[in-house]
Amino acid sequence: MKKSNLLAEYGALVALILLFVINVATRGGNFLQIENLRNLVSQNAAVGVIAVGMTLVIIAGGIDLSVGSLTAMCGAVSILVINKFAASGMNPNLAIMLASLGAIAIGALAGLFNGIVVAYGRVAAFVVTLGGLAGFRSIALVLGNGGEIRSQSPALQDFGFGGMAIPFAKDAGGGPVLFYWSAIVFVAIALIGGFLLNRTRFGRYIIAVGANPRASEYSAINIQTVRLAVYTLLGALVGLASVLVAARMNSVGTGSVGLYYELDAIAAVVIGGTSLRGGKGRIWGTVVGVLLLTLISNMITAYHIDTNWQGLVRGIVILVAVLIQRGKKEDE
Amino acid sequence: MEFPAVRALDGVSIAFESGEVHGIVGENGAGKSTLMKILSGVQHPTSGNILIDGQPVSLSGVREALRRGIAMIHQELNLVDELTVAENVYLGREITKGGVLDRAKMIEATDKTLAEIHASFPASIKVGGLSIASKQLVEIAKAVAVDASILIMDEPTAVLSDPEADSLFELIARLKARGTTILYISHRLTEVCAICDRITVLRDGAWIATVPAKQANPAELAGLMVGRDLGDFYPPKIPSPNAGPILEIDNICGASFSVRPGEILGLAGLVGAGRTELAEAIVGARPHSGGEIRLSGTRIKIRSTKEAMKHGIAYVSEDRKALGLHLSLNAIQNTTLANLNAYGKVVPNRTTERSSTETWKKEFDIRVGDLDAPVISMSGGNQQKIAIAKWLETKPKVLILDEPTRGVDVGAKREMYNLILRLATEGMACIVISSELPEIIGLCHRAIIMREGKVMGELKDEQLSEEAVMRLAAGVLAA
Known part of the structure; x- marks a missing residue:
């Protein structure tokens, strides 16, 4: 493999390691402490879960701009359901469980809607989901009267800050370091997503449809079903992600939750080396992409750089990632 | 330009004279x-x-x-x-x-x-x-x-x-x-x-x-x-089978014909005679109305290539690069794509996928070093063999090959003819669409000649000559 190919293949990983090396050199590697690593994984777990689904949609040759607004809509629904059940005296954990399923179902339905219009209405995914970007946010605002919906159930926040104790790790006070549930969900979804893409028949069809939809049709693949399925799956993952966000904040600000999630998710997918043209991509790259974007924003905070620069730095990282990928194409 | 492993051109010197x-x-x-x-x-x-x-x-x-x-x-x-x-x-x-x-x-x-x-x-x-x-x-x-x-x-x-x-x-x-x-x-x-x-x-x-x-x-x-003697270009013909028709096409896109198991049926005509459109209509890749398709005497409806596959009818497209193959996928992924179901409903078994691709590779003498390389790097002939293997995987009873030797070099052409003959010998009904007259004459038992979407006539055995086919294809009616 040529040097430039190696860079294109593992560029995001190299960048991630480089940032850690810089941290070790300048701050003695405080980012490598177990708590900070834990934070790195859990901080953007919701975006990570969405990005895994987005990877599949993009490999199948599509795109979804509605995920941020849909997060707000599903989050609003989940808290409304929890409050309703909490008022009726139901076991709070059961209420959370039911609300999560509700949010996932609503998300899947919204994704199915996107998928139907894309697959059968033959409208460009960009346009369909741009409609969703505007529409789902609007529904969320209506549900929350334009403001924040607060959870009435303390159990929700317990879930948001709960997790599994990391073995042998102790925090400054000698207490256990928890690997938050959100991080566990992110890791699990990434593993399932990777398996789905690389090992299952459905995953092979996703790649085939993205690489060449017409040839797939001629190979007896129902391409409409595949498209429908990836959008629905992404919608369901957005529903799941919305619960993670709601649990963390114990509320959903219908105007602010999920803002720019679509951009973060797509950025992570692209940085991770998945082709925006479809037909080629990988889940682990997307995970590295999410971690890289998180690490960059953490470093900007930790190094007391004016946070207003954050957007520019992200923009540059995305551009560089795409340029390296393009270099790879020319080599082939 | 040097490719990773292959030197595409080596010390070639040619002088071109002006005006030649x-x-x-x-x-x-x-x-x-x-x-x-x-x-x-x-x-x-x-x-x-x-x-x-x-x-x-x-x-x-x-x-x-x-x-x-x-x-x-x-x-x-x-x-x-x-x-x-x-x-x-x-x-x-x-x-x-x-x-x-x-x-x-x-x-x-x-x-x-x-x-x-x-x-x-x-x-x-x-x-x-x-x-x-x-x-x-x-x-x-x-x-x-x-x-x-x-x-x-x-x-x-x-x-x-x-x-x-x-x-x-x-x-x-x-x-x-x-x-x-x-x-x-x-x-x-x-x-x-x-x-x-x-x-x-x-x-x-x-x-x-x-x-x-x-x-x-x-x-x-x-x-x-x-760099070797080709001998007889077309393999010797096997006698026409006399079984009853397996596939009968009745007024699909205005065309009617039938094909028997073990028979090689040619669909001849000029480019634009509507042969590809007809084939695509038969396998459900192109919407059409009216007409009837019978398989072993039973009327069937085919609305998609998937349904055609279930009925045992396969179509290998003339447009290998756009429709026949996924160029960015590797040989294994292409070979098993239409029949992936058979390797596991949810999780295809990668080991059997590889071994059956290896089997096709041996069987068809597919010359490719790395089954994991994208098929875009393979030659036209080898690509075509993969495209055919993909459909043979589904064990079809009727195989429609659209311009199977287009963009395929001389040596591979001959292999393709032998392959078609072998499939027919094994009892498969083969429909070969070709614009090359010698191919129709040299390979087929019988030929349907089309012109502007209509069947102009049918020729078989001794009747099958370049002149006779050309007359029908060009619309010059024989006396």
């Missing part, structure tokens, strides 16, 4: 395309020189090559369908007057060029509405408009009907008379011998011979191309 038609032949992978890409400035040689009129030149890009008078007409035409003929001809070098496009002048000049090459359409119409043959003329007009002294044509007749090809040959003769040098790449050896002055044979990236066309004949050229 120089044929370049060779199997796929012989280095023809690489040579042409270097001459037209698309690729850069790692060593060696290009001399024009004795002066070494460096062709840094297509623009530079064009400036030196070298124009290339690609197999896949590079025209913008949405623009007019004149706009295409002047694309990138528009005539302006005070910063504004001078349309009238461009149309006038283009009309003049079109008249020069005897094109019958005006410069002001959109290219999208033209036939393939006319589009080719637009490409030639582009070259003539810039006064190209060297014109490279890559398989220009592959997409033309015989009368269209004939008028192209006349045009080539006229261009030659004007002093234009023409490099003519083609797989059709008969036409190369007929229209060229000299012919160069390439094999495995090396120069083999340059012979005067007058002294060359197709058989000898074919021998030079493959």
